[in-house]
Amino acid sequence: MRRAQQGICQHLALLSTGGKLQQRQGGHSAFMLGRRLQTARTASTASTASTASAAAPVHEAAREDERILRDLFDLPTQTTLGSRWFHQGRPTGLLMEARFVSPASFRRAGEQAVAEAQALVSRVLAAQTAEQKRQVVKCLDQLSDALCRVMDVAELVRQVHPDSSWQRAADAVYGSMFDYMNGLNTHVGLYRKVVEAMDDPACSGSFSAIEREVALSFRRDFERSGIHLPKQAHTRFVALSAAIHDHSRAFLRGQAQTPDRAVDVPMEHLRALPSQVAMAILQSSKTRKRSDGATIIQLIPDDYVAHHVLRDCTDEPTREAVFCAWQRGSPRAVTSLEALLRERLALAQAVGYDSFGHMALDDKMARSPGHVDAFLRGLAAQAQPRWSAVVDALHAAKGAAVRPWDRDFLVARQQMDGGALPSLRPYLSLGRVVLGLSRLFKRLYGVEFRAAAPQPGEIWHPEVRKLEVVDDAGRLLGLIYCDVFARSSKAHVGAAHFTARCARRVDDDIGVQGGADHAGQTVVERDGQRFQLPVVVLICDFPVPAEGSPPLLSWSNVETIFHEMGHAMHSMLGQNGFHNVAGTRCPVDFVELPSILMEHFARSPHVLELFASHYKTDAPLPLELIRKHTEQRRRHSALDLHAQLFMAALDQRYHSKDLHVASGPGWSSRVLADVQQDQMFFGGSPSAASFFGHVQGTQWQSRFTHLVGYGASYYAYLFDRVLAGRIWDRVFCGDSSDTPLVRGGGEDGCGNPLSREAGERFKNEVLSWGGGRDPWMSLAAVLDNGKTSAKEIEDIAQGEKSAMRAVGSWRLPDL
Structure with a gap:
């Protein structure tokens, strides 16, 4: 999992595990499928335009669209980059961006984006009147979009494009633009204009709520860059930032070192x-x-x-x-980590925070380390009986004390107690899963997927699939490109959601020389206003299917694509008019909520009935089989929760103001031992203390790479798991305990979650806001449906320690 980059330019890409790299060959070509797409689109348009008496053709056209959508992913295709269809015709540009037709034009696009940004900087610095100051927020948001529309695509190209010349161009573009962006983040003049705009009532008094949130986000980003400091203090801040960057790279390099002891x-x-x-x-x-x-x-x-x-x-x-x-890890990595943590503390204190944790959490839902501690301890108190029971069972199975090196061995033996379960893969072809997602989104939000044929040069590999997202009226909301199969030319990014272009209002843009010429394909008109369409790319490393077979997914693959589509739908529906708070551009401890909620839908029998059927016979997936797989996975889920809680607690301790630096080198190992021996992790149980306790001489922290990207924020994934579970219970599924995969409406204590009313509530109170509203307000609003007490709703809306404590007491699904 990778967090959003902070500063003027932000992007989100969520990573997980990778897969084996192979080459795929097959019979049907995407060119032939593209002709089917054009034919189906014509038939669909014609049938929609028919009279009311033509209901049957409309229904048939819809069914044909669904078949084409399924076949888009299930029919094998040829992957040869020399395929005629892949290069045929004049290229339209990568992702339908006319500036991205070649590596050379991509480099020029970077230069043009910087020129446009510099022109907008000049407009901001020249602002004097109240109206000019009011445009400062719009100018900076437009500037951010100008840079991100190139930088985010450059990051994508570096990861997935098979052509080394494109990769080299992307490296160069990203590097030069990143340096320019860092200069903007420490631009004193820009910061002062933002402060002037926010502090001038004649200006800020006319800000919309979302505009105010955008202004606040820019101000916070500037101040985190130490821009408000006196010159000498700011110079030290810059030096500390450079040192942190160097120590982070050294720490990550340490992960690649081979253990020095056989x-x-x-x-x-x-x-x-x-x-x-x-x-x-x-x-x-x-x-x-x-x-x-x-x-x-x-x-x-x-x-x-x-x-x-x-x-x-x-x-x-x-x-x-x-x-x-x-x-034992890498001693060099430990040295680099300790230096990194020391410099982070110094950096935070240089800008007036007690610790790096206080600095990192200032704009998050948690708001302070004390609030995170309240959440983690509440969750641990809830989970202790569960993981103690699991450890006792492992102890009984071994007949002796269980130690950390027994975990994987004993768990694997218990998982196989009942024998191997039949595979789910034949019921979970990729095309059926994507079709199921489209049907699900149509029922919840009134939007669906439509297969689309890419134009020459629009995609980077023949295996990439293009989806249009349309609403009930057939209006285009955005584009999703799916690059889901492993290949040798693809970086090991695992599963990721790349925002290549954010939704944004463009008809009120500030005109500057060299500004972006928005192509007609990327802009739509709504209610007299023009909006740039969002474009996202989903990356997975699913195994390449055998020749003649559709791609058959494991259950983990299904949860992965549901998860990533949750991010994609956030990007599609989070169109609030501003780039900087569109879609997934929201606090790191809120961004995973929509995607984790989608994992609940993946396990719902009502959702499985939308798509899960055998790829040869169309026989429905036996829900009893899913139940057995779920039970097997949940049997030891408390151990995974324990591990996540431990890592979150260690992350907090490492970013507190008490680093034990005075105790000399190796202090991080002593902190590690202290956390592993904290009562919250074993509650006085001797078996649990033996199983989870510290092993002398080990330095696990040297392997904790998330400390680089998620410093003081590792709790976020657990936090969003709890939030998603609460919304699943109280909005989509009633107040039931989580016992999915039992057929029948209401028999599992859970009504049908395919409720348009519930979907609209979640869309309107969470997804549509993106990062444009305090997430606590969104959470309170979505839960305020009569199933939560007024006092709890009030506490949640305030978002203080009582809110974090309440969240820590909520049921954690899958436990």
Whole structure:
């Protein structure tokens, strides 16, 4: 998972795990499918224009559109970059952007964006009258869009484009524009004009609520850059920022270092590992003969080796030795991390905060480290009985004290107690899942997907699929490009949502020389105003299907694409007129709410009935099979919750004002041990203390890479899981306990969640605002439907410590 970049230019891309890289070949070409798309669109348009007596053709056209949507993803295609259809005709430009037709034009686009931004900077600095000052917010928002429309695409190109010349151009464009953007973030003149606009009642008095939120976000970003400091203090701030950047890079480089200590393991102890894993270890490891004739393998415990040994090796001493060597981590990474944390504390205190945690949380829902602590402890108190019960069961299974190196081994054995379950994949073809998402969004929000044929040069690889998002009236709301299969030319970004272009009102733009010429395909007119359409790209690393077979997804793949489509729908519906707060441009501890809520829909029997059927027979997915898979996964979910809580608590401690720096090098390991021994994580249970406790000599913090991108904010994913569960219970599903996958309306205590009324409530109170309203206000509004007490709604709207404590007491789904 990757957080939004802060400052003038922001973008969101949420990452998870990757997949195996292969090449896909098949029979039907996308060119042929493109002709079907054009034919279907013509038929659909004709049938829509027919008289009321032509209801049957309209219905048939809708069904044909659904078949085409499914086939767009399920029919195999040829992936050869030399395919005639891929390069045929004059290129329209990447993502339908006329400036992105070649690497050279992409470089020029970066230069043009900087020129446009500089012209807007001049307009801001020249503002004198109340009306000119009032335009400052609009100018900065327009400036941000001008830069992001190129920078965000550059970041996308660097990750997914197969052509190295495009990648080099994107690297150059991104690097130069990033430097320019950082200059803007520390531009004293711009900051002063924002302050003048906000402090002048004749100006700010006419701001809309969203405009005020945009102005506040710019002011906060400037002040986090130390721009309000005296010259000497600001110089120190800049130096600290540079040092933090260097230490962050050094810490991440430390993750790539091979462990410097091998573990001697008798070869016979690897017999329980999968044969291909054991063979890979043998081929990459040194061996020697012991005096008794046994073969000893000098095993290097990297992530791959440690995962399989800890899960499959039956010899406990071997598991312990591998665990300790693996968790010892990189001493250099520890040194870099401690330097990074020290400089972050100094930076925060330089701008007037008690700690980096206080600085990072100032504009988040949590607002302060104390509020985060209240949330985490409330959640831990709720979960302790669950994870203690799981540990007791593991203890009983082993018949002795359980230690950290027993976890994966014992859990894997218990997961297989009932034998292997039949695969769900035959019921979950990619085309059926995308069709199910379209049907779901139509029922909830009145919007759906429409398959679209890309123009020459619009996409970067033949496997990319293009979707139009349209409303009930057939009006275009935005575009989604889906690049979902693993390939060698793709960076290991896992699953990601890239905002290539934000929704924004453009008819009131400030005219400047060299300003963007919005192409007709990207702009629509609504109620006399013109809006730039949002464009997002979804990236996944799904396994490439076998020849002649549609892509068949695992249950994890299904949850992944539902999750990422939650972000995409936020971008599509969060059109509030301003770039800087559009869609997913909202606080990091609120941005995951829509996507995690989508995971609840993925597990609902009512939603599964929309799409889950066998790709050969169309037989519906047996819900009993889903129930068994869900039960198997939930059996040990409390352990995953414990791990997330621990990491969130450690993140908070590392970013507090008490860093134990005076105790000398290695202090981060002592903090790690303190957190692991906190009573909130085992509640006095001896078994839990043994299972979760600190292991002397380990330095797990050296592997905690999220400390770089999510400093003091790692709690956010847990926080949004709880918020999503509450909205699922109180808005979409009633006050039931979470027992999904039981057929029948209301039999599971949960009515049909496919409620347009509930969908409209969530759309209007959460999605449509983007980042343009205090998230606590949005949360209070969406929950204020008669199922939550007035006192609790009032506490939530205030968003103080009582609100965080209340959220910590809410039921955590899947526990």
